Amino acid sequence: MRAGAWPFRDATITFRPCGLAVAGRGPDLYRWGMTEQRCGLVAVVGAPNAGKSTLVNALVGQKVAIVSPKAQTTRAKLLGVAIEGDAQILLVDTPGIFEPKRRLDRAMVAAAWEGAEGADILALVVDGKGGIGPKVTAIAESIAHRPEPKHLILNKVDIADKARLLGHAEKLNAVVPFDEIWFVSAQTGDGLPELKAHFAKLMPEGPWHYPEDQVSDATERALAAEVTREQIYLQLHAELPYASAVETEAYKEREDGSVEIHQQILVERPTQRAIVLGKNGVRIKEIGARAREELSRILGHKVHLYLHVKVKPGWDEDRSVYKDIGLDWVD
Numbered sequence: 473m474r475a476g477a478w479p480f481r482d483a484t485i486t487f488r489p490c491g492l493a494v495a496g497r498g499p500d501l502y503r504w505g506m507t508e509q510r511c512g513l514v515a516v517v518g519a520p521n522a523g524k525s526t527l528v529n530a531l532v533g534q535k536v537a538i539v540s541p542k543a544q545t546t547r548a549k550l551l552g553v554a555i556e557g558d559a560q561i562l563l564v565d566t567p568g569i570f571e572p573k574r575r576l577d578r579a580m581v582a583a584a585w586e587g588a589e590g591a592d593i594l595a596l597v598v599d600g601k602g603g604i605g606p607k608v609t610a611i612a613e614s615i616a617h618r619p620e621p622k623h624l625i626l627n628k629v630d631i632a633d634k635a636r637l638l639g640h641a642e643k644l645n646a647v648v649p650f651d652e653i654w655f656v657s658a659q660t661g662d663g664l665p666e667l668k669a670h671f672a673k674l675m676p677e678g679p680w681h682y683p684e685d686q687v688s689d690a691t692e693r694a695l696a697a698e699v700t701r702e703q704i705y706l707q708l709h710a711e712l713p714y715a716s717a718v719e720t721e722a723y724k725e726r727e728d729g730s731v732e733i734h735q736q737i738l739v740e741r742p743t744q745r746a747i748v749l750g751k752n753g754v755r756i757k758e759i760g761a762r763a764r765e766e767l768s769r770i771l772g773h774k775v776h777l778y779l780h781v782k783v784k785p786g787w788d789e790d791r792s793v794y795k796d797i798g799l800d801w802v803d
């Protein structure tokens with residue numbers, strides 16, 4: 473990250489109801505002093521594209537993690553904070569676990585396993601629409617002997633065949649003795665109120681770790697970079713999403729209450745830069761327009777977003793980029 477001309481804002485994101493599947497939270501849900509507080513960690517792990525981030529967003533009741541139909545959307549672990557009655561449920565969204573090739577892949581998978589450390593519940597999310605192939609089985613095998621209580625969450629029941637879902641549950645339960653098996657749709661919300669209430673019940677007694685209105689451990693400027701990256705995943709194809717990174721260089725509040733954000737999109741080669749820009753700059757304009765709309769909606773302020781595409785060969789071998797993404801460097 474280059475030193476910006478303006479001070480960076482390190483505020484975190486606060487609750488802003490937006491009609492997601494399980495939006496119930498707010499001051500009325502918790503009455504100070506009348507109940508014992510509970511708080512715990514739920515690690516959300518699984519293969520890429522299983523719907524982990526969609527699930528975390530739905531349980532929090534607000535978008536905190538980006539989502540796309542492409543695999544490996546989440547790059548670093550992120551905490552989503554859900555509240556249910558007297559319980560604060562800290563949901564660790566993790567990158568999908570896959571066979572890593574590049575250093576970036578290795579760092580992502582390491583972050584996923586690190587996210588599972590010390591959790592009160594290990595929730596394995598599986599795409600119920602897909603089959604249970606060797607990749608999902610390998611993840612199940614690697615959690616089988618972990619000490620944490622393990623929940624299997626078969627997701628996407630809205631599009632999955634019911635009989636196949638039962639087969640998946642049986643097959644995975646033979647690999648891991650799951651404490652609980654859930655069938656949900658993170659997208660439609662099917663089964664989520666029950667799942668959330670269940671997680672809440674299992675949270676250990678202890679004080680809340682975050683203020684009631686905080687929904688994530690990410691800063692607003694980190695979220696801003698993620699929202700632009702989400703548009704790259706949604707609007708660009710082939711190797712491009714994987715060959716790019718986004719850095720927020722400056723983030724400042726204007727006097728009128730709007731936010732001015734400057735970001736750099738890093739790509740590896742000049743040909744990739746040309747694709748991100750598009751003919752006459754149409755693609756970058758569209759990426760900027762959509763990211764700006766989404767950010768204004770999440771932050772509740774008008775946003776001015778300035779994007780710059782920079783060719784930085786080997787950015788995925790640069791320690792400072794890893795730090796910026798929130799990943800530990802792996803050798």
Ligand SMILES: Nc1nc2c(ncn2[C@@H]2O[C@H](COP(=O)(O)OP(=O)(O)OP(=O)(O)O)[C@@H](O)[C@H]2O)c(=O)[nH]1
Pocket residue numbers: 518519520521522523524525526527538539540541542543544545546547566567568569627628629630631656657658659660
């Ligand atoms: N139909 C349906 N689609 C879903 C559901 N949950 C997630 N999806 C879709 O599945 C795709 C992947 O969702 P993500 O939440 O990004 O998946 P992820 O597990 O976080 O993926 P990575 O970050 O790449 O590991 C997106 O297109 C979601 O809209 C669901 O319950 N039903």
Ligand SMILES: [Mg+2]
Pocket residue numbers: 524525526537538539545546566567568
């Ligand atoms: Mg994700």
